[in-house]
Amino acid sequence: MNDTLSRRVLVLNRLWQAVNIVGVKRALSLLMQEHAQVIDTSDGNFNILDAGQWIDYSLANPPRCDSEAIHTIRLRLRLPHVMLLRQYDKVPTKEVKFNRQNVFERDGYECQYCGGHFHEHDLNLDHIIPRDMGGRTTWENIVTSCIKCNTRKANRLPHQAGMHLKRKPDRPRYRPFVQSVPMDEREDEWTSFLK
Numbered sequence: 001m002n003d004t005l006s007r008r009v010l011v012l013n014r015l016w017q018a019v020n021i022v023g024v025k026r027a028l029s030l031l032m033q034e035h036a037q038v039i040d041t042s043d044g045n046f047n048i049l050d051a052g053q054w055i056d057y058s059l060a061n062p063p064r065c066d067s068e069a070i071h072t073i074r075l076r077l078r079l080p081h082v083m084l085l086r087q088y089d090k091v092p093t094k095e096v097k098f099n100r101q102n103v104f105e106r107d108g109y110e111c112q113y114c115g116g117h118f119h120e121h122d123l124n125l126d127h128i129i130p131r132d133m134g135g136r137t138t139w140e141n142i143v144t145s146c147i148k149c150n151t152r153k154a155n156r157l158p159h160q161a162g163m164h165l166k167r168k169p170d171r172p173r174y175r176p177f178v179q180s181v182p183m184d185e186r187e188d189e190w191t192s193f194l195k
């Protein structure tokens, strides 16, 4: 066991689209079970290597430092950075999770009643149809509201409070996996695959 086990490996589908990020253990298991191959770019080319080839390559080109090595019982393997799945053609997309932050993002941190832009600390989630009228907590019934508008609307329907929505809220579109990988978590070796 060493620190490399906390490193992460980018996984591409057969169309070379990034679909996941896995830990080193999972990556090795994908490799050894022949579910995936390593894409090595250390010489500037995209070299695709299966488990046997990766072992040979690791023996011929031993990892230069421990942070680039995975120690198994018998050998010291190079740490892969990117893997290519052998099967799996689908491009999984990530459903945007319903939460406070993502509602604010959908609405651009704009109060959907007065149109003002606020810091998230000064924003609330408003049930368009109030909960006690049966309104549900869904993308379609929740909007970003400033505290003032939220208080003014209280437990009423917008028109009862003389208020109007800026736009009809709906469920945000699915976010491709690539966009969900935060910039500061991307490794240099992933750059060519995350465009």
Ligand SMILES: [Zn+2]
Binding pocket: 111, 112, 113, 114, 115, 116, 145, 146, 147, 148, 149, 150
């Ligand atoms: Zn407002």
